[in-house]
Amino acid sequence: MAQPAYLRIADNLRQQIVDGRLAPGDRVPSRHQLAREHGVSDRVAVEAVRLLVSEGYVEARSGSGTYVRQRPQVKRLTRSWYRQARGRASSPFRADMEAQGRTGTWRSSSETTTAPPAIADRLHLTMGDPVMRTRYIFLADEQPVMLSTSWEPLELTRGTPVMLPEEGPYAGAGVVARMRAIEQTVTLASEVVTARTILADEADTLGEPMGSIIMVIQRTYSGDRPLETADIVVPVDRYELAYVIPVD
């Protein structure tokens, strides 16, 4: 037997998916059907389908069936700053979405808390210092596509109109504009990029399957000192990150 049975079945299905005989959203034949069609046991069909799940071709919904995933087109997120003259767009995210002909919006909630060690380090604070933490869910055409958690030192913003990032006169204006409003000039954004598998709650809010890969951007805005830092969660099947670096 040159090919194991479960690989043969997987190849068969993969072929049907890539050449369109099985379209996104279609239900893949159930294990019983697959097993009978190929004259093998249930267990072999399980392994075949498991392989396709791990490859991201299909998504298994318990009790319902296994469905062909539609791979969203990968869009580009421009991470450089002197990019577009931002025009009407009041935020980097909205500008990126406008460039793609989509409407970018977000939901957020803020609360005061204390800085965990990693965040204290990034903001040049001491662990336990008070910070404003804001969680964002970014939506493109109403669909959640990106997550972010932002931290700002309360010693900077307490008592000012920009203390709550998404309320008051500067709501939705972006970090740079808000900081300028309290006489802090942002001169630098540092972005540290890593990647990992998605967490359960992230998968849940983003509608991504478990096991999918996300990139994490640790972004820090600085002037004379770090002013804000954020962890931005970006699913790789939705976005790629574009950086432009001047040479010399």
Add this chain to the structure above:
Amino acid sequence: MAQPAYLRIADNLRQQIVDGRLAPGDRVPSRHQLAREHGVSDRVAVEAVRLLVSEGYVEARSGSGTYVRQRPQVKRLTRSWYRQARGRASSPFRADMEAQGRTGTWRSSSETTTAPPAIADRLHLTMGDPVMRTRYIFLADEQPVMLSTSWEPLELTRGTPVMLPEEGPYAGAGVVARMRAIEQTVTLASEVVTARTILADEADTLGEPMGSIIMVIQRTYSGDRPLETADIVVPVDRYELAYVIPVD
């Protein structure tokens, strides 16, 4: 049974690994032992260990046993350009390694070929145009840590001393210096970052386990036109990418 048995066993082992009761290099109990200890079947222990392997906690050596992996410390790759005055270091990679107190070297091999569609697009060529393709294996202290495949348009370099990137007077000098030698000025580096799971041959040369995650940097050096493009493969358990972006 709230938790499936294989998850319970995996959690148990993972806990022992993170709190040090199982140290890097230690052998994890064999699946027979695990099955007996937890009162489950052989097959369940297999699934538990398979999960830990896919998470990168352990490494299974067929015929020998399953061992706790030591996670290399994550190092930072500085992707900005006006970073360090590069000093003696003749290349970005070597400079990064020197900054970490390690010696950076590489192996490479070049060959002429024709541009596949994606590469032609990045170099503003037509599919099938002749290009010089060079594959690199980057070593830190003799250990393979990074891969790269570079493409250059042969219409630019053919007949010049820099046609072969790693031979002749400009061997190892880096793309910017080599292009300057043929009167081409690099003014911009564009880097598009994505991530995916590692491929079998990549895992093999990098000594990474299958299933681990890598970032891919599609880097293009441009002047008046695209001069060189490369796919750089970076394992996330070894490196994070740092970009610095001027604001305003």
Add this chain to the structure above:
DNA sequence: TCGAATTTGTGCGTATGTATC
């Protein structure tokens, strides 16, 4: 050098649990 024991990898037939429709 050889072979036996151990260990992981893989394949598969079957049974039961549980979510969905």
Add this chain to the structure above:
DNA sequence: GGATACATACGCACAAATTCG
């Protein structure tokens, strides 16, 4: 509530790699 589908578990078998006497 019943039928269907996926998830998990058990038991068995054998191949390949490794270890060690």
